[in-house]
Amino acid sequence: MRQNPSFAMTDVGELRRLVDGNPWVTLVSRNDDGLVASHYAVLLDDERDDLTIVGHVGRPDEVVLGLGERELLVVVQGPHGYISPGWYGDVQSVPTWNFVSAHLTGIPELLSPEENLRVLxxxxxxxxxxxxxxxxxxxxxxxxxFVQKLERGTVGFRLTPTRVVAKRKLSQNKTPEVVETIIAELSGDGPYADPQLAAEMRRAHDAIAAARAAAESAPR
Incomplete structure (x- = not known):
């Protein structure tokens, strides 16, 4: 995912919130046949305060993905939706898509049957x-x-990412007035209404406003 400094998401607390609220992820790896992807639910490791996640795959996906042997890319997709150029007012503009997403990359650690069962x-x-x-x-x-048979059909993993690229593209490059219009449209009852995305925009822009106010009031 190409990064843009204006949209970069680096706060660990916010990234943990993203993962916790969007546990259905895409696992991407590469084997001899090329790129492969699977989809599973993950959890933050409750024994850590970083971005370590735990999960499982059904056999034989651990072989297909090369778990424990190769890098694994975990794609976390948060709220996202269409933004109409008509919401910008009478100016030259094009449609876009607002979104929050994170890519966590690392080599997973395979869990023991006992650890896997606890994750399940x-x-x-x-x-x-x-x-x-x-x-x-x-x-x-x-x-x-039954439960033991279920466990034997899965392989648990723990991944502490060695590379994190996260992006929160939520109209940070627009004026406060346009941002309010977009949030209102997303909060309404139109065909592209999306309360989750509206709430995410409100959260991000409130944080931006608070940071700006703090910077302006700081001693110089």
Missing amino acids: EKLVARFESRLSKPRHLWQPPNDPS
Whole structure:
């Protein structure tokens, strides 16, 4: 992903929020046949405070992806959506796409069966927690033999990225008035309404305004 300093996303806390809120990722690697990609859910490693993630793949994807042997690119896609040139006012303009995305690259560490099972338990608990009657991995009718067979069909991994490229392209190059118009359009009921993207723009631009105010009030 080509980086633009104006759109660079470097704050670890914000990157962790992005990963945590968008756990369905794309795993990209290269084997003898060329580029390969798979799609899985991941979690932040709750024993770390960096961008280390844990997850699993179904066999034989660990062979296809070369887990533990080659670099793995993890693509995290946050809120994104179409931005109409009509929202900029009566000026020369073209359509664009606003988005938040991160690329995490590194060589994954393979987990032991015991570690993999704990990750599987956490994944199920994480997503079931939103239900009124969550069902957990070990809950009947699942029994130990079923869960152990499930674990043997997967390979767990932990990845601490050695390279991170993240981009938050949210109309930072537009005037405050245009930004407010875009947020209003995304918050409305039009065909390209996207409340998540609107909220992400509001968060980013509030942070920019706060940083600018702090810089202007600092002693000189």
